Amino acid sequence: xxxxxxAGGEGTRLRPLTSTIPKLVVPxxxxxxxxxxxxxxxxxxxxxxxxxxxxxxxxxREVLGDGSMLGVRLHYVEEQHPLGTGGALKLAEGLLxxxxxxxxxxxxxxxxxxxxxxxxxxxxARITLGLIGVEDPSAYGLVRRDEHGAVTxxxxxxxxxxxxxxxxxxxxxxxxxxxxxxxxxxxxKVSIEREVxxxxxxxxxxxxxxxxxxxxxxxxxxxxxxTFDILDGDVDTExxxxxxxxxxxxxxxxxxxxxxNVHPPAVIGAGCRVAxxxxxxxxxxxxxxxxxxxxxxIVDSVLLDGCRVGAGSRVSAAIIGPGVTIGDHCRIDHGVVxxxxxxxxxxxxxxxxxxxxxxxxxxxxxxxF
Numbered sequence: 001x002x003x004x005x006x007a008g009g010e011g012t013r014l015r016p017l018t019s020t021i022p023k024l025v026v027p028x029x030x031x032x033x034x035x036x037x038x039x040x041x042x043x044x045x046x047x048x049x050x051x052x053x054x055x056x057x058x059x060x061r062e063v064l065g066d067g068s069m070l071g072v073r074l075h076y077v078e079e080q081h082p083l084g085t086g087g088a089l090k091l092a093e094g095l096l097x098x099x100x101x102x103x104x105x106x107x108x109x110x111x112x113x114x115x116x117x118x119x120x121x122x123x124x125a126r127i128t129l130g131l132i133g134v135e136d137p138s139a140y141g142l143v144r145r146d147e148h149g150a151v152t153x154x155x156x157x158x159x160x161x162x163x164x165x166x167x168x169x170x171x172x173x174x175x176x177x178x179x180x181x182x183x184x185x186x187x188x189k190v191s192i193e194r195e196v197x198x199x200x201x202x203x204x205x206x207x208x209x210x211x212x213x214x215x216x217x218x219x220x221x222x223x224x225x226x227t228f229d230i231l232d233g234d235v236d237t238e239x240x241x242x243x244x245x246x247x248x249x250x251x252x253x254x255x256x257x258x259x260x261n262v263h264p265p266a267v268i269g270a271g272c273r274v275a276x277x278x279x280x281x282x283x284x285x286x287x288x289x290x291x292x293x294x295x296x297x298i299v300d301s302v303l304l305d306g307c308r309v310g311a312g313s314r315v316s317a318a319i320i321g322p323g324v325t326i327g328d329h330c331r332i333d334h335g336v337v338x339x340x341x342x343x344x345x346x347x348x349x350x351x352x353x354x355x356x357x358x359x360x361x362x363x364x365x366x367x368x369f
Contacts, residue, residue, distance in 0.1 A: 001048075001117075002049070002100040003050070003100060003102070004049075005034070005049055005104075005105045006104055006105055007024045014218060014220060015357070016337060017223075019340070024051070024064075025063040027302075028217070028223070029267055029285050032063055037105065039238055047072060050075045050077060051105070052092055053077070053078050054078065057076065057078045082189065083187070084190050084192075085191055086196050087190050089192060090184070091186055091187075096180070097177065099177065101175075106216060107171055107172070107214065108213070109213055111210040113130075116128055120206070123206050125176075126204030127173055127205050128207065128208050129206070130171070130173065131169060131208060132209075132214045133166040137163055139157065143165075143168060143169055145206075145207045150202070151197075151200075151201055151206060154201075173192075182199070182200075212236075220319055220337050224302070224319065224335075231243065232283070248264025248266070249264045251268040252268065252288070253271060257271070258272065260292065261279045262279075265282055266280055266283075268280070270289070271288050275296075281297065281299030283299070285301075285303070288306070291307070293310050296311060298314075300317045301318045302320065306324075307323065310328035312329045313327070315333070317336075318332045318334075318335070318337070319338070321337075321338050322340050323341040324344070326344045327345045327346035329347050330344055330347065330349065332350045335352070337353075338355075339356060340358040340359070342358065342360050344362045345361075345362050345366060346365070347368070348366055350367055
């Protein structure tokens, strides 16, 4: 089975992380983000994937290669300029099989794709949309179906009096290749959701209601939610299962550099050093070669490769990019995101969702509250 994964966007909502790291391979609990999707697809019989890339495509290839380390054969197509979802689909036409799965590349999910494929086969559909129930469908496009599962209508951002269902598109589609004949020529910008699906209502377009975990990873807040959900086992992943089997803490290497306290759930990369008197609280991920000095406290946070936190500092509910240096007696909390190689001098307090872009240097005591 084959999948087409759309990843042409620049990941602007995730900046400053995606200022230097392609969105598909932003580390998520110690692995490239896209590896969780490929793992899930593999469980449902997908053995080949086409990555439709745009921004920093070379960086994606450099990390993922041919996919052999992930158990999926990978191919790449590259958009020279944004083409929309339908344009990206048409661009990949020469690589696509008679039936394939198409999906957005920034999802973390464990939905039952096999059941969606089964319904697609039974109904003889041309396209089967994966649908998921949400608490508030007003922020999405509502999808209405008949008793046989055929899609009858799309309602964009429905008002309260229009909401008669909570089903919205999960961004996972099973597609027959013949649908590509309905698309404009390659190189044309087109949205499959807004311009193609509505034209197929009553002509082979079905929806499958799925249950399970589903999250769009496109913002720092959702990136952190995904991190916590993997650590807590709320979504079915290999990392989560390994973490549970290990008693809540995964640690690469011999652990000789860990002298402080580590509270689960936590994932500690290779070459990390946690000094005596330092504490790694629950729901924390340290990348490789991270240093935490004495008396510092890290909780509910992600620190990517090569970070250093000075003595007596506290990092809480924050995302710290690769190569960041945080000085002594700093406080970093409440949704702060620091880009690669930021240097925060001693005695700074960063809070309230501040985002600092790569390479910025803050002198000692420059920001306090």
